[in-house]
Amino acid sequence: MSLMADPPGADRLSARLRRDTRAAHDAAQASGFLDALAAGRLSWVAYADLAAQHWFLYETLELAGHTMADDPVARAFVFPELVRLPSIEADLRFLHGPRWPDRIAALPATTTYCTRVRYAANSHPVGFIAHHYTRYLGDLSGGQYLGDAVARVYGLNGDGNRFFVFPSIDIAAFKSYYRRLLDTLPWSPEEQDEFVTEVIEAYRLNVAVLDELARRWI
Numbered sequence: 001m002s003l004m005a006d007p008p009g010a011d012r013l014s015a016r017l018r019r020d021t022r023a024a025h026d027a028a029q030a031s032g033f034l035d036a037l038a039a040g041r042l043s044w045v046a047y048a049d050l051a052a053q054h055w056f057l058y059e060t061l062e063l064a065g066h067t068m069a070d071d072p073v074a075r076a077f078v079f080p081e082l083v084r085l086p087s088i089e090a091d092l093r094f095l096h097g098p099r100w101p102d103r104i105a106a107l108p109a110t111t112t113y114c115t116r117v118r119y120a121a122n123s124h125p126v127g128f129i130a131h132h133y134t135r136y137l138g139d140l141s142g143g144q145y146l147g148d149a150v151a152r153v154y155g156l157n158g159d160g161n162r163f164f165v166f167p168s169i170d171i172a173a174f175k176s177y178y179r180r181l182l183d184t185l186p187w188s189p190e191e192q193d194e195f196v197t198e199v200i201e202a203y204r205l206n207v208a209v210l211d212e213l214a215r216r217w218i
């Protein structure tokens with residue numbers, strides 16, 4: 001063992017995941033669209049467009065959650081308190097008006113992302129948990145900073161920014177519980193590799209959506 005050996009626990013899946021996806025996360029964090037939004041440089045319409053893209057994505061992801069609710073491995077990740085679709089729909093009603101379903105459209109990159117989620121997450125737990133992790137842990141992490149910024153910039157307090165609010169979750173406790181769940185998954189090394197690869201793909205798909213939003217609104 002070298003003097004520079006990893007600290008105990010560094011081989012847990014949650015630790016490996018953070019390590020191996022850090023670069024992909026940092027690329028997503030560096031997205032010009034989210035920075036501009038948080039800094040108050042974008043119109044309300046640009047924010048309403050991001051909320052619309054969330055609708056397409058969470059509709060697909062949460063449908064996969066229904067499908068996976070009986071899967072012996074994936075069902076531990078199906079938490080009713082994470083479900084975002086009703087909050088997104090309330091936001092869309094506020095941001096786009098009562099006829100919001102006629103007023104929103106998926107960007108090409110959002111359609112690509114949804115297609116990938118449908119393919120990867122509906123039939124096997126590795127893909128489902130990869131996409132679940134990337135979105136919900138993101139929403140509970142950087143998403144909380146973004147939610148605060150959006151509330152401040154657009155003067156929202158409830159209506160319009162419900163997506164970012166998880167009223168029945170203690171965020172710090174939930175994130176450590178979630179990481180423990182990851183660490184107890186009964187996966188082979190090959191399945192763990194597949195999982196990390198799919199998370200990196202999920203980051204890439206997020207960046208593609210954010211880049212399209214940037215091209216449209218910045």
Ligand code: HEM
Nearest residue numbers: 018028029034035133134135137138141142143145146206
């Ligand atoms: C404004 C842009 C962003 C900022 C400021 C940001 C910031 C952060 C921070 C500070 C953490 C660490 C939280 C902790 O250790 O408890 C984190 C974690 C995370 N972020 Fe982001 N992030 C951003 C964008 C994104 C995007 C676009 C995604 C993908 C959809 C994402 C997905 C994640 C995930 C999955 C984690 C959990 C990592 C883990 O603990 O395993 N983030 N983010």
